[in-house]
Amino acid sequence: MTARLSSIDVNEIAGDWLAREDARPLTADERGELDAWLAVDDRHLGAYLRLRAASRRLDRLGALKTDQPQTTPATEPPPRRAFFPVNRRLAAALAIGAVFASGLGVWASAQPRSYHTSVGEMRRVTLRDGSVLELNTNTVLKVAYTSEGRDVWLERGEGNFIVAKDKLHPFVVHVGDATFTAVGTVFSVRADHAGPVRLTVSEGVVSLKAAPPARPCYVAALQEASLQPKGPAPQIQTVSFTDVNRRLAWTDGRIALAGETLGQAAEEFNRYNDRKLVIAPAAASARVGGVFRTSEVSTFARTAAASLHLVMSNQPDGDILLDVESGAS
Amino acid sequence: MRTYACAREGGPIYERGEIDDWFARHVLPHEGDLRRWLSRFASDLDIDDIVQETYAGMARHYGQVREPRAFMFAVARNAVIATLKQKRIVRIVAIADLDSFPLVDGAETSEQSLVGREELEMLQAAIADLPDRCREVLTLRKIEGLPQREVAARLGLSESTVEKHVSAGIRRCADWFASVREAVQGGASASPQTPRKRKP
Numbered sequence: 001m002t003a004r005l006s007s008i009d010v011n012e013i014a015g016d017w018l019a020r021e022d023a024r025p026l027t028a029d030e031r032g033e034l035d036a037w038l039a040v041d042d043r044h045l046g047a048y049l050r051l052r053a054a055s056r057r058l059d060r061l062g063a064l065k066t067d068q069p070q071t072t073p074a075t076e077p078p079p080r081r082a083f084f085p086v087n088r089r090l091a092a093a094l095a096i097g098a099v100f101a102s103g104l105g106v107w108a109s110a111q112p113r114s115y116h117t118s119v120g121e122m123r124r125v126t127l128r129d130g131s132v133l134e135l136n137t138n139t140v141l142k143v144a145y146t147s148e149g150r151d152v153w154l155e156r157g158e159g160n161f162i163v164a165k166d167k168l169h170p171f172v173v174h175v176g177d178a179t180f181t182a183v184g185t186v187f188s189v190r191a192d193h194a195g196p197v198r199l200t201v202s203e204g205v206v207s208l209k210a211a212p213p214a215r216p217c218y219v220a221a222l223q224e225a226s227l228q229p230k231g232p233a234p235q236i237q238t239v240s241f242t243d244v245n246r247r248l249a250w251t252d253g254r255i256a257l258a259g260e261t262l263g264q265a266a267e268e269f270n271r272y273n274d275r276k277l278v279i280a281p282a283a284a285s286a287r288v289g290g291v292f293r294t295s296e297v298s299t300f301a302r303t304a305a306a307s308l309h310l311v312m313s314n315q316p317d318g319d320i321l322l323d324v325e326s327g328a329s
Numbered sequence: 330m331r332t333y334a335c336a337r338e339g340g341p342i343y344e345r346g347e348i349d350d351w352f353a354r355h356v357l358p359h360e361g362d363l364r365r366w367l368s369r370f371a372s373d374l375d376i377d378d379i380v381q382e383t384y385a386g387m388a389r390h391y392g393q394v395r396e397p398r399a400f401m402f403a404v405a406r407n408a409v410i411a412t413l414k415q416k417r418i419v420r421i422v423a424i425a426d427l428d429s430f431p432l433v434d435g436a437e438t439s440e441q442s443l444v445g446r447e448e449l450e451m452l453q454a455a456i457a458d459l460p461d462r463c464r465e466v467l468t469l470r471k472i473e474g475l476p477q478r479e480v481a482a483r484l485g486l487s488e489s490t491v492e493k494h495v496s497a498g499i500r501r502c503a504d505w506f507a508s509v510r511e512a513v514q515g516g517a518s519a520s521p522q523t524p525r526k527r528k529p
Contacts, residue, residue, distance in 0.1 A: 007377030015496035022470070022495055023477040023488070046384030050360075053352030054503035058471045060353075060452065242376045245368045258373035289373030 007043065008240075014047040018055060112144040117157070120272045120295060122253060130164035131171065136250045137272045137294070138192070145169075160188040160251055163204075177211030178227055187219075188248065192271070196226040200239070200247050208234055255292050262286045262304065262322070269297045277301055280323035283310050348391050355397035356387060360507035362398075363405055371409045380507075382408040455505040459498055466494035467502075 005013070017034055020026065026034065038045045115135060117123050123135040127143065129150070135141065139157025143150075150171045152161070163171045163182045173180040175191045185204025191197045199208060201223055207216045208225055210233065217234060219225045222244060225234045239247075249256035255268050263284035266277040272294040286308050292300050301320045305312040310322045360380065367376045386404035387394065394400045456464055462484075469480045470491075477495075481488045 007375050007381060010381060011377065011500055012496070015500045016492070018499060019492040019496035023492055042385035043378060043381035045388065046381035046386075049348065049352055049388050050357070050381070050384045051499050051503050052349045053357045054506055055499050056349040056353040057357065057506060058452065058455075058467070058499070058502055240375075240377070242368060242372065246372050249372070256368075256372040291369060291372055 004041070005043075007047075010041070010043050010047045011051070013037070014044065014051050017048065018051050022055065112142040112151075112153070114140070114142045116140045119274055122250065122294075129166060129169075132162040134160040134162075134188075134251050136160075136190075154189055154191050157192055158188065158190040158250070160186070160248060162186050175227075176229060179209045181207040181209070181216075196228045196231070199225040199227070199234075200244060202244050202248070210234060249291065250294065253294055255294050257289050257292070259287045259289050262288055262308070265300070265304075266322075269294070269300060273297045276319040278315070278319050278321045280321065282324045283308070283322055348388065351391065351397075352384070352387075356384070356401060357503070357506050359398045359401055363401060364507060366402070367405065367409070374409065374412050379405055379408045379412065382412075455502045458505055459501055463494045463498045463501070466491055467498040470495060 017037075020030070038048060115123065115125055115133065117135045117137060117139045119138045121135075121137060125133045125135070127133065127150075128145065131150070133141070133143070133152070136158035139159060140155040141157075141159055142153045142155070145151075147169075149169045150166075151174065152159070152172070153174045159173070161171070161173060161182070163185050171182045173182075173189055175189060175197050178197060180187065180189055180199055182204060185206060186202040187204075187206050188200045188202070189197065190200075199206060199219055201219050201221050203221050205221070206219045208219055208227070209216045210227060211230075214233075217225075217236070219234075219236055222239055222241065223236055224239045224243075224247075225236045227234045246256040246258060255265075255272075257265050257268070260268070261284060263279050265288050266279045266284075269292075270276050275297060277297050277300070288304060288308075298320060301312050301322060304310065305322055309325060311325050313321050313323070315321055363383070364376055364380065367374075367379055371379065383401060383405045386408065387397070387401060390400070456467060459467060465484060466480060466486075469475045469483065470477065475483070477488055477491050480486075481491045484491070486494075
């Protein structure tokens with residue numbers, strides 16, 4: 001039996017088979033090869049059938065086109081992203097932003113405005129152009145809109161930025177000397193404690209400039225870049241849609257764990273709560289998964305203790321300690 | 330390793346063209362909801378794996394399924410449980426969470442409600458979201474219905490390049506379709522998947 005392929009590779013191979021079938025009838029040898037490939041793993045068959053369904057659906061487009069001659073000719077690119085959910089959100093945000101802008105005129109000033117969240121707090125701010133800032137726990141950022149552009153300084157913490165398109169006014173997030181520049185895109189930047197600054201792009205492209213005089217590099221949707229302060233060039237890696245969702249679980253008030261160590265999980269909870277979770281070194285390397293509310297640290301501790309056979313105790317200062325059972329090594 | 334229900338009435342189930350229609354009409358439109366549910370309750374697993382397993386599981390019961398949406402969630406749930414058993418990660422969210430899937434709401438609506446112009450717009454939007462070359466290829470292949478050879482000649486590409494674009498285009502469109510229902514409902518912040526590169 002061959003090694004198990006990743007779901008991405010499975011999907012790609014399934015797509016290649018489908019494209020070949022679409023072009024011409026398969027030879028008997030190819031047919032046999034495809035049948036064997038489909039039989040070896042359920043996921044192969046599933047991916048293949050799923051893409052066939054999508055292809056069938058696209059075939060409908062040709063049929064509908066002929067039914068409805070009043071629509072734009074096929075060679076002309078149709079309007080982009082009519083159903084894009086983020087754009088829907090943007091449209092709503094834009095409407096709200098416009099009301100505030102006309103009513104109050106607050107944003108006419110170029111004076112930076114500051115937003116912050118305390119530990120455990122999350123906040124969503126709609127700016128006058130319809131862009132949305134989502135602030136995670138313990139975050140400080142400043143915003144200045146001028147005739148030149150839209151600048152945000154992330155001084156501490158983590159923000160997710162849903163940027164309204166405006167080519168004339170670049171949207172730039174500054175972290176120290178580094179800049180992240182977007183035109184109509186969704187991305188988040190995390191800059192807490194001593195670790196690297198992490199950029200996650202959900203949609204579009206972000207131009208990252210480590211510090212002058214560094215040259216910009218481009219980070220696209222479903223990529224992540226980490227940047228060491230004063231370190232070498234940013235590291236860029238591809239991430240899955242699921243990873244991006246997990247990174248953004250906080251916008252739902254949740255923490256999504258996927259096999260992190262208990263120590264890492266505690267660090268994550270401790271970002272959101274004054275009541276800290278302390279893990280004894282002997283217990284810190286157990287791996288955990290699941291989705292939790294950011295505020296429910298004691299629920300997490302209780303369930304982790306129960307499923308990993310740990311002892312949970314309350315410390316005099318209110319912190320929670322998880323340790324291996326005494327007598328165990 | 331399991332085998333798929335096949336070898337009756339001439340060949341594997343996937344050789345019977347009507348199954349593509351069934352998946353396109355009754356399964357694909359619910360994939361966005363399924364993924365959203367999975368990312369809530371099985372975020373520690375590879376959701377694409379589960380989705381692929383789900384399609385295969387459904388194909389095995391093709392022709393016997395009355396409520397494709399409900400069945401899809403049930404098959405996915407079983408795939409999640411099976412995968413959890415194989416993994417060494419200790420799962421500390423109760424399996425009971427998995428029973429909270431949205432069976433009742435929006436039961437069997439699927440894309441039957443999408444007709445004519447609406448469906449046309451959706452398909453156009455899916456195609457519009459493709460990179461330029463990929464969009465040209467798919468437009469000529471799928472809308473104009475030109476043979477591959479002619480598409481290649483017209484765009485000055487090799488046939489194998491055209492094939493690559495068709496493959497990538499269909500994959501992207503599948504992801505696009507899988508995300509649309511969520512958009513229609515104005516659901517959570519997830520945006521449609523863009524295609525991924527093969528891992529190095």
